[in-house]
Amino acid sequence: MRLLTTVAALRCYLNKLRWRILPLHSDEPLPHEMTTRFPTAVGLVPTMGALHQGHLSLIERARQENAIVIVSIFVNPLQFGPEEDFERYPRTLEQDQQFCQQAGVDAMFVPNPEEIGVARKNIQDLIVTQVTPPSDMISGLCGRTRLGHFQGVATIVTKLFNLVQPDRAYFGQKDAQQLAIIKRLVTDLNFPIEIVACPIIREANGLALSSRNQYLSASQKQQAAVLHRGLQKAHAVFRSGVRKSNKLIKAVLQEIATVSAVSVEYIELIEPTTLIPLDEIQEEGMIAIAAHIGPTRLIDNIILRDRQPIIAIDGPAGAGKSTVARQVAAKLGLVFLDTGAMYRAVTWLVLQKGIPLDDECAIAELANCCLIKLTPSEDLKSPVQVWINGNDVTNKIRTTEVTSKVSAIAAQSAVRSALVKQQQSWGKKGGLVAEGRDIGTQVFPDAEVKIFLTATVTERAYRRLQDFEKQGQPSVSLEELERSIKERDWKDSTRLVSPLRKAADAIEIVTDGLTIDQVTTIIVDFYQQCLAHL
């Protein structure tokens, strides 16, 4: 692992690693004339150090999703008010280095304030170009007492984004206002960076991990756990059908009042993306809280979602996802969202318009302007009906030509983001089963049930052969099918955008030797178990 402290060294390090040379096919060894330059995915985990298991969860997620993981440690003077704990903030570099080394981090970026031009002489006199997020996002919640804090965060995060130019950056849901502001910053300033939100990691007693917990004594840590208990009380009240803000907040306050050492700064119900205060929850709300124990200020939050559950089924091509997903949806009375059909429809359109597969710009234009309609079929045997720009392409998208090209189209980031946006808007109310490559990881990372459905290559090739025979399509050899399945697996799991991988919280089902009915039953049973624990 590298420890980089200067901007020059960081740039040098990244320039060397940004591209890698790979064979075009999985089983072709290097050197080979059939090689290509692949961009290397870079994941950034911005922190202020004093690393703990909360940070580790971000690093682990980044490790799973990127070839290079950079952790930055910088106690940013811009985000501390004059009365705040800048001087006292824990600085434990040696320990953090060991921590990162063990977590498989590639490089740590640990600049000093002079190096990135934000040295704290007198914070009021510090003159640097600053990034100011929309005032309605920074004036409420923590922004009410931490004046200038979110400008400080937005400014340093912008600098880090420009320095590292990551493909993905990882932030914790614990700092929910920060997360919402950074997502907005990325949209407003057009950063080509995916912001990955990671769930809150807690102590066994429920206290959210935080570097500032080091300020607490053992008994204060016990007392602080009341914040989480309060939020859980609100969750229980919410589940009993209460939607009004005042009642939900009262439930939190009542619980916190049982521990006199805790004084509440604010408890509010807001919309988690825009941070707009809510009187009642329609689809989704977040209760955010800040409180003090002695001089230590702590934050926590919970998301309350009024939606039907979502079942996310991911897995490689030919694992039987779409048949199983359709059957599971029918059994449970949920809607089947055939995302594979959406990518196939775009592929069909690209082929029909004669656009070369590598003309990503033309394909981006097409994907962002096309109108896809999916209509669930009446009976289970027939596929979901698919229209693109008014053309019924239900059968046209199942040809070998579309099948062989769809992976290349789905790997294009512009296509992906256009269709993911549409899938997420359909998923707002939940109550659906979706299948694909990135449903549990990207599209619905908060799906209640996640399945990774797979089967051996031989089994999948055999199933595809049978499908072709049933559809009366020209015969293809089993070997040829195996080869194309292997190649597609490899492409799907190594691509930069939404690579195929099992979500950490998914259960894996290998379907060799199982009938569709058996697989369906396993999933339906698992769903019932999960619901019982929600």
Ligand SMILES: Nc1ncnc2c1ncn2[C@@H]1O[C@H](COP(=O)(O)OP(=O)(O)OP(=O)(O)O)[C@@H](O)[C@H]1O
């Ligand atoms: N318990 C946690 N679970 C998930 N993510 C976390 C947790 N604690 C911190 N993070 C995330 O780690 C990143 C770096 O946070 P930071 O270094 O400020 O640590 P912290 O523990 O939140 O410290 P602080 O005490 O300053 O709030 C942020 O994106 C933050 O949301």
Ligand SMILES: CC(C)(CO)[C@@H](O)C(=O)[O-]
């Ligand atoms: C995002 C961040 C590293 C910016 O200084 C900080 O606010 C934090 O640690 O959450």
Ligand code: BAL
């Ligand atoms: N985790 C947010 C950093 C701060 O409180 O300053």
